[in-house]
Amino acid sequence: MLKINNLHASVEDKAILKGINLEVKPGEVHAIMGPNGSGKSTLSSVIAGKEEYEVTDGEIFFDEENIEELSAEERAHKGIFLSFQYPVEIPGVSVTNFIKTAINETRKAKGLPDMPANEMLKLIREKSELLEIDRKFLSRSLNQGFSGGEKKRNEIFQMAMLEPKLAILDETDSGLDIDALRIVASGVNKLKSKDNAVVLITHYQRLLDYIVPDFVHVLYNGRIVKSGGKELAHELEEKGYDWIKEEVNA
Amino acid sequence: MSKYTEDDLREELKTKEYEYGFYTDIESDTFPIGLNEDIVKAISLKKEEPVWMTEWRLEAFRAWQEMEEPDWANVNYAKPDFQSIAYYSAPKSVDPNKTLDDVDPDLLAMYKKLGISVDEQKKMNNVAMDIVVDSVSVATTFKKTLSEKGIIFMSISEAIKEHPELVKKYLGTIVPQKDNYYAALNSAVFSDGSFCYIPKGVRCPMELSTYFRINQGGTGQFERTLLVADEGSYVSYLEGCTAPSRDENQLHAAVVELIAMDDAEIKYSTVQNWFPGNAEGKGGVYNFVTKRGLCEKNAKISWTQVETGSAVTWKYPSCILKGDNSVGEFYSIAVTNNYQQADTGTKMIHLGKNTKSTIISKGISAGKSQNSYRGLVQIGSRADNARNFSQCDSLLMGNACGAHTFPYIEAKNKTAQIEHEATTSKIGEDQIFYCNQRGIDTEKAIALIVNGFSKDVLNKLPMEFAVEAQKLLEISLEGSVG
Numbered sequence: 001m002l003k004i005n006n007l008h009a010s011v012e013d014k015a016i017l018k019g020i021n022l023e024v025k026p027g028e029v030h031a032i033m034g035p036n037g038s039g040k041s042t043l044s045s046v047i048a049g050k051e052e053y054e055v056t057d058g059e060i061f062f063d064e065e066n067i068e069e070l071s072a073e074e075r076a077h078k079g080i081f082l083s084f085q086y087p088v089e090i091p092g093v094s095v096t097n098f099i100k101t102a103i104n105e106t107r108k109a110k111g112l113p114d115m116p117a118n119e120m121l122k123l124i125r126e127k128s129e130l131l132e133i134d135r136k137f138l139s140r141s142l143n144q145g146f147s148g149g150e151k152k153r154n155e156i157f158q159m160a161m162l163e164p165k166l167a168i169l170d171e172t173d174s175g176l177d178i179d180a181l182r183i184v185a186s187g188v189n190k191l192k193s194k195d196n197a198v199v200l201i202t203h204y205q206r207l208l209d210y211i212v213p214d215f216v217h218v219l220y221n222g223r224i225v226k227s228g229g230k231e232l233a234h235e236l237e238e239k240g241y242d243w244i245k246e247e248v249n250a
Numbered sequence: 251m252s253k254y255t256e257d258d259l260r261e262e263l264k265t266k267e268y269e270y271g272f273y274t275d276i277e278s279d280t281f282p283i284g285l286n287e288d289i290v291k292a293i294s295l296k297k298e299e300p301v302w303m304t305e306w307r308l309e310a311f312r313a314w315q316e317m318e319e320p321d322w323a324n325v326n327y328a329k330p331d332f333q334s335i336a337y338y339s340a341p342k343s344v345d346p347n348k349t350l351d352d353v354d355p356d357l358l359a360m361y362k363k364l365g366i367s368v369d370e371q372k373k374m375n376n377v378a379m380d381i382v383v384d385s386v387s388v389a390t391t392f393k394k395t396l397s398e399k400g401i402i403f404m405s406i407s408e409a410i411k412e413h414p415e416l417v418k419k420y421l422g423t424i425v426p427q428k429d430n431y432y433a434a435l436n437s438a439v440f441s442d443g444s445f446c447y448i449p450k451g452v453r454c455p456m457e458l459s460t461y462f463r464i465n466q467g468g469t470g471q472f473e474r475t476l477l478v479a480d481e482g483s484y485v486s487y488l489e490g491c492t493a494p495s496r497d498e499n500q501l502h503a504a505v506v507e508l509i510a511m512d513d514a515e516i517k518y519s520t521v522q523n524w525f526p527g528n529a530e531g532k533g534g535v536y537n538f539v540t541k542r543g544l545c546e547k548n549a550k551i552s553w554t555q556v557e558t559g560s561a562v563t564w565k566y567p568s569c570i571l572k573g574d575n576s577v578g579e580f581y582s583i584a585v586t587n588n589y590q591q592a593d594t595g596t597k598m599i600h601l602g603k604n605t606k607s608t609i610i611s612k613g614i615s616a617g618k619s620q621n622s623y624r625g626l627v628q629i630g631s632r633a634d635n636a637r638n639f640s641q642c643d644s645l646l647m648g649n650a651c652g653a654h655t656f657p658y659i660e661a662k663n664k665t666a667q668i669e670h671e672a673t674t675s676k677i678g679e680d681q682i683f684y685c686n687q688r689g690i691d692t693e694k695a696i697a698l699i700v701n702g703f704s705k706d707v708l709n710k711l712p713m714e715f716a717v718e719a720q721k722l723l724e725i726s727l728e729g730s731v732g
Binding site: 048049050051052071072073076077081082084087088090091092093097098099101102103105106109141142158162 | 678679680681683684685686687688689690691692694698699701702703704705706
C-alpha cells in the first residue's frame, strides 16, 4: 500500500529525513517511535503532502503510484489520512459542517454526487456512537475550546467518517488521560480491517498497549535505525532511547 | 426640434437666458457635465417636482458649495472632480437588438456562479425580457397585498408627487441636507430611490424589494431612500443585489433615512457589490453613503450589511436611540481584496433611557487592500442604564493587506455599560493544510474559514439573501491566497 524508498526531505534547506525506507501492507499496523527531533512528525507531513517540506531524494508510492506530484487534497482523496498532533481551530465552522464538506469534496473528486443528507446523518450517528461522542459536541466550532482529549477524539471521528486506506496517527496519545486514550484506541481498533493500514507515530509505548503493532520502527536522526516486532517497543520503554543512540553512533 | 447638442445646452446655461420651461425641449437624456444651481433646478424640473422640493434641493446645493470633502477616513483616492460629472441621465432603455451574447462573458460567468436567473441577468444588462407570466403575476399579487394593508412602497420620485405631505414631513429629518459633504450633494441632485411607509400596527408581510427590486434600475448614482415605520409596525427591507453592478459612474453618494416610531421595528439589509476595480486597482466605484435611522420609544433598528464591492467605501449606518428602551443593531461584513479600501462602521447615539446597542463587525482583507472599522458609541447625559456591546473581528489573508479598528467611545452618563471586544486573526497555512489533508482544496478551505468567521452576521440576513451572500463572499475572495 505504502512504499517509501530512500526518502530525503528538508524544510527551509535543513535536511530532516535522510534516507527512509518503509513498506506498509494492507491489514498491518506499524509504529514509528523515536526521541524528540528525530523526524517523526516530518515523515507524516511529507507523506500527507505538506508543501513546506521539500523531497530532495527518494520516492513515495501509494497503491503503486508515485505520489510526489500530488497535492495534499489529492492524496487525501486517494485515502491517506493524517491525525494531527495539534489539530487547528476553525472558528464558526461546526464539526458536522467540516466533515460534511470533507466527505463531499472527496466524493466530488471521485465523480460522485454529494452524500444525501439522511445518509450523512446516519453515518454521523453511527460513528459518533462508536467513539462515544456526545452529539452536542458535533455542533461546536471545530477544535475551538476543545480539551486535548476532545481534539484527538475528533480526529479519530473524522477518520471514522472518511474511512481512509492509510491512517497516520501523529502523537495521538499525547495530551490524553487514560480514559480518553482507551476510547481513542478502541475506536482505532474497531476501524481496523484487512484492507486498511495504520501508522502510529508515538514517543511512548503506552498507546501500543491498546493498539498492538505488527512492526515497530525506531527513527533517529532522520533514518530508521532499528525495526522489529512489538517487543521492541517494550525494550524501548524499559531502556529509553540512549542505547539506540549509542548503537548508531558507535 | 432637429438636433440639440450638449454644447448648445451648455451655452444656454452659461448665458442664463432661459426660463425653467426650456428643458422640455431637450431631447438628450443626459445633462451636460458640471454642477450649478441651474442644473439642480433642471433636475427638479425634469422630474416634475413641486416648488418646495426644488427649493429644498437648492438649499442643499448652497450648503454643499460651502463645504469641504472630508478626508479623515483611512482611504486614499483621487478626489473626484465634481464639475466633470453629469448629474442626470434618464434610465437606460432596453435595446431591442441586444442579447445576452453581447454581455461581457466574465460577468455572465459570475452570474452563473451566483445562480442569478436569466431574466434577472437580462434586466441588469438592459436586455429585453421575454414576458414571464409568473413574475408579473407575483408582482401584481404582492402589490395588491401591500395596498390592502395600506403600505406605500414606490420610487421616491413617485412619492414626491403622490404623497408630498409624507415626503415633506420626513425627508431630511434624519440626515439633514447639510449633514455632510456627500449627503448635501445627494440632497441637491438625488436621482431616484425608494419611499416606504408602513402604517400604524401593520406588519409588512414580505421582505420589501425582494420581488420588486424597484431600486435596481435607473436610480443612478445618487440614490435616496426614505423609510417610515409608524407606531407598532414592522418591516424588513432588502437593498442591493449580489450580482456585480458595473456602472460607468465612478462616484456614488446615497442617503438612506429610517424612522422607527414608538414600538416599531425596521430591519434593513444591504448587499453591496459595486465594481471594485480590476486586479491592478484601476477603475472601480467610489461609494460614499450616509445611512441613519431614528428610534422612538421601544423601537428597534437593525442594519445588516455585506460589503464586497467598490474601490472605496465610506459608510457608517447609524442609529439615533432617542426613545427610551430603544434598540440599535449593526451587523457588518466588509470584504476587501486587491486594491480595495473600506472605511466602514456605525454610530450608536444613545439619548433615551435603557437604550441598547449591539455592534458586530467582521472585516476580511486580502490582496493589497485596506479595511477599517470606525465606530462611535455615544452615551448622552440623560441615557441612564444605556448598554452597548461591540465586537470587531478582522481576518487577514496574505501579508500585503491591512486591517484597522478605530473605536470611539463617549460616555456622559455614569450608569452606562460599554463593552468592546476586538480580535485580529490570519488565515494560517496550518488551517489550509488541515483542510487540504481532509480532501478540501485551498479555495474551498478559504470559503469555509471565511464563512465560519462571518457566520454571526450571515445569520442575521434573511434566508435567501444569506445564501447568495455566502456565495458572494467566496467569489470575492477567489484566488486571493496563492
